[in-house]
Amino acid sequence: MVPPATRASRPGWRDPRLWIGIAIVAVSVVVGARVLASADDTVQVWVLADDAAQGQQLSEADLEVRRVRFADDADLDRYFTADDVLPDDLTLDRPVGAGELLPRSAVADGGGDDGVVVSVGVSPLTVPDSLVEGSQVDVYVLPGAGGGRPQADGPALTGVRVVSVAALDDSLATGSEAKVDLAVAPGDVEGFYAVLGASDTPTVRLSVVGP
Structure with missing residues (x-):
């Protein structure tokens, strides 16, 4: 006697296999969204x-x-x-x-001041490796070989912003000074030039104090 054929029935909403499948799909969607979001950190x-x-x-x-x-x-x-x-x-x-x-x-305005751009010449051998555009520096002025009145104790300028730095490699190759542009507060410009003018051949040194 041939047994009667049985038809495969679709799982009902109470079937645990249906809920397990839905849970797997939901977890996959959430994990995929988080992976994509973390990958775009631009x-x-x-x-x-x-x-x-x-x-x-x-x-x-x-x-x-x-x-x-x-x-x-x-x-x-x-x-x-x-x-x-x-x-x-x-x-x-x-x-x-x-x-x-x-x-x-x-x-x-982005630098937080309206400084006057002042150019100084420095020996490329004395320029700190960390000196870049935007660095904050203290500026020291030393009397040259011709003598002159030394500056007061401490730097002639403090915490001034570097606007630009000339190509140091070119200065090294030619033995010339490197040009550094500084954003100096308007009220400090006259005093700084007075310190520079106190010596026939002043030497400028820069010390990086901030990024």
């Missing part, structure tokens, strides 16, 4: 659309937004992100090339 920052000169005033029309990944959060603090409110008077203290990130150190 930040939107402002970059220059075209070359911009020192003293040029910028607007958002001169900028573009680009996604960048920073290895260190401290590096991100040096630039303007797309979420930052840009200064109303967005004027550059130094030239910035097309495609470069917009650094806070290159913007007058």
